[in-house]
Structures are given as structure tokens and as C-alpha cells.
Amino acid sequence: MKPVALETITKAAQGDLYAFEEIYRTFCNFVYSISWRMSGNNEDAEEITQDVFLKVHKSLKNFERRSSLKTWIYRITINTTINYQKRKHLKTPVSLDEVGIEKFASPLPSSPDEEIQDRVNKLLSVLNDDQKICMILRNIEGLSYEEIAQSLKININTVRTRLKRAREKLLSLRKEVVPYEV
Amino acid sequence: MKCKQIKELVLTDYLDDQVSKEQKQSIEEHLTQCTACREFAAEAKEVLKNPFESVQPIKAPDHLWNKIEGAIEKHRQESLIQKAWDALSGTFAAHKPVFALSTVAATILLLVAVVKIPAWQTQTAANDYLNEQFEYLVYSDDQTDVGLSDTWVDEYFL
Numbered sequence: 001m002k003p004v005a006l007e008t009i010t011k012a013a014q015g016d017l018y019a020f021e022e023i024y025r026t027f028c029n030f031v032y033s034i035s036w037r038m039s040g041n042n043e044d045a046e047e048i049t050q051d052v053f054l055k056v057h058k059s060l061k062n063f064e065r066r067s068s069l070k071t072w073i074y075r076i077t078i079n080t081t082i083n084y085q086k087r088k089h090l091k092t093p094v095s096l097d098e099v100g101i102e103k104f105a106s107p108l109p110s111s112p113d114e115e116i117q118d119r120v121n122k123l124l125s126v127l128n129d130d131q132k133i134c135m136i137l138r139n140i141e142g143l144s145y146e147e148i149a150q151s152l153k154i155n156i157n158t159v160r161t162r163l164k165r166a167r168e169k170l171l172s173l174r175k176e177v178v179p180y181e182v
Numbered sequence: 183m184k185c186k187q188i189k190e191l192v193l194t195d196y197l198d199d200q201v202s203k204e205q206k207q208s209i210e211e212h213l214t215q216c217t218a219c220r221e222f223a224a225e226a227k228e229v230l231k232n233p234f235e236s237v238q239p240i241k242a243p244d245h246l247w248n249k250i251e252g253a254i255e256k257h258r259q260e261s262l263i264q265k266a267w268d269a270l271s272g273t274f275a276a277h278k279p280v281f282a283l284s285t286v287a288a289t290i291l292l293l294v295a296v297v298k299i300p301a302w303q304t305q306t307a308a309n310d311y312l313n314e315q316f317e318y319l320v321y322s323d324d325q326t327d328v329g330l331s332d333t334w335v336d337e338y339f340l
Binding site: 017020021024025028029031032033036037042046049050053054057058113116117119120123135138139140144145160163164167168170171174 | 190193197200225226231236237238239247249253
């Protein structure tokens with residue numbers, strides 16, 4: 001992801017739609033990916049992504065550049081996604097103890113890529129939102145602990161603790177969540 | 183380092199390559215000596231790292247920009263309408279003292295009308311009554327003046 005030039009940010013803040021499109025093109029895959037992995041479906045992911053970029057467009061003139069544009073957009077994305085989840089009461093944290101293994105039964109994946117995607121979705125589905133977002137940002141999007149801490153506005157040790165708990169949970173549930181895995 | 187510390191680091195900084203060179207060396211020395219920790223690290227890598235690294239990136243659909251562009255345009259139009267409305271409201275707000283004075287004046291006039299009209303009406307009624315009484319008395323006096331025996335009172339009673 002190449003950084004967006006300051007001039008582009010200024011132009012976009014002044015209402016230049018071409019400059020804003022450049023910002024969109026830089027971050028759209030990240031925003032869509034986070035919202036898709038958190039919501040689990042295309043419709044919600046599109047709605048969240050649209051909501052995020054409307055907020056960015058509206059607030060760009062107030063962007064104070066204390067943090068980088070990347071961190072700022074990451075934060076808007078994460079907050080919007082989590083709030084959307086809460087508002088729509090989508091997928092509350094799933095406990096295997098409560099719902100049993102049937103919850104994760106799905107049609108057999110048709111390709112190796114789908115198989116991996118399916119396995120990752122199942123793993124993520126047992127985590128609460130805080131743990132899930134940390135796992136997505138670190139394991140899939142490759143953010144550093146520092147970037148995750150800034151994006152979530154939390155202490156770096158909290159990031160570490162959330163990742164540790166999420167991974168302990170995944171290790172303890174791995175055979176139930178992904179039964180076909182050896 | 184103890185096994186508990188090693189396992190915690192394996193689940194976090196070691197798995198995420200966030201450890202320093204010295205820390206990494208120290209952890210790996212422990213892993214060569216401790217079978218339980220080595221197996222734990224291998225399992226952690228297999229379950230917690232490999233599947234996530236192989237996952238395909240998700241891309242935003244092409245049509246999404248058009249939707250966002252449309253929404254921005256709609257929002258821009260709504261903002262223009264809002265601005266126009268605010269400007270209009272501002273115009274009225276600027277003349278607020280005039281409107282306030284007019285309202286006060288109108289209220290005072292209304293109050294005066296409400297208070298004054300019944301009093302005037304009452305006074306008029308009283309005046310009418312007094313006039314009637316006066317005319318009656320004058321009429322009575324006139325009758326009396328005509329002559330004592332010919333008064334209608336006399337005629338009535340006698």
C-alpha cells in the first residue's frame with residue numbers, strides 16, 4: 001500500500017473527487033477485507049465500506065494529521081465495523097459450548113483456496129470481536145503490534161494479551177472447529 | 183526462561199516475528215532442549231500461522247466506487263440545501279429584534295383592546311341606563327306639571 005501524497009489529501013479535503021478516488025483506491029481493499037471478515041457477507045461488507053468512505057470524505061477537512069492517514073482510516077474502519085456489528089446484532093461471539101459443532105458445518109470447499117478461507121472463517125468465528133479484529137489485523141493484514149495499538153487506540157500490551165488469548169482459544173478448540181484437519 | 187514464559191512468547195512475539203535477535207536466539211535454544219515446548223511451537227505455527235498466511239486477499243468489488251461516488255454526490259446536494267436553509271434562517275435571525283418588537287407591540291394592542299372594550303361597553307350601557315332613567319324622570323315630571331288632578335297616576339289610583 002503506497003502512501004497517499006499530502007497534496008492529494010489536501011485536494012480531496014477541498015472537495016476534489018479525483019483526489020478522493022485516489023485515496024479510495026489506496027485503501028478500499030483493506031477496508032472491504034476487514035468489513036467482510038468481520039461481517040461474513042458481501043452485502044454488509046459493501047455497506048460498511050461505503051459508510052467508512054463517506055465518513056472519511058466528510059471528515060477529511062478535519063483530519064489533523066496527528067496520526068497517519070493510514071492509521072486514521074484503519075481506526076474509522078474498525079470502529080464503523082464494530083458499531084455496525086453491534087447495531088445489526090450480527091454474529092455474536094460464538095461459543096462452541098453453546099451451539100455445538102453443527103454451527104460450523106458447511107458445504108465442502110470446492111477449491112484449495114476456498115478450503116483455506118473456510119478454515120480461517122471457522123477459526124475466527126469462535127473469537128469475540130476484540131480478539132477477532134486483532135487476529136485479522138495481525139495475521140491477515142500484517143499490521144505490526146504498534147499499528148494495531150494505534151488503530152484500536154489501546155496499549156501495545158493489550159494487543160499482545162488479546163492475541164495470546166485468541167490463540168490459546170483457537171488451539172484448545174482447533175479439532176472441534178476444523179474437524180477435517182489432521 | 184521457563185516453559186510458561188516460552189509458551190507465552192511463542193503465542194505472541196515469537197510467532198509474529200516481533201522479538202529481538204537475542205530473544206529469538208534464547209527461545210530457539212530452549213526449543214532445541216525442551217520437547218514439550220518444541221511440539222507446542224510446531225502446533226502453534228501449524229494452526230495459528232500457516233492457514234492465515236495462505237488465505238487469499240479479498241478485493242473490493244469494482245462497482246463499489248460508483249455507489250460511493252453517487253452517495254457523495256447525494257450528500258453534497260443535501261449539504262447545499264442545508265446551507266441554503268441555514269442562510270435563509272440566518273436572514274430571519276438577523277431581523278429577530280424587529281419581529282420581537284412587532285410581536286410585543288401587537289400583544290400590547292391586543293391586551294389594550296381586550297381590557298378597554300368591555301370597560302367602554304360597560305360605560306356605554308351605564309350611560310344608556312342613566313339616560314333612560316333621566317328621560318323617564320323628565321317625562322314623569324312633565325306629566326306632573328300638566329296638572330295635579332289630571333296626572334296619569336291620579337287616574338290610575340282614583
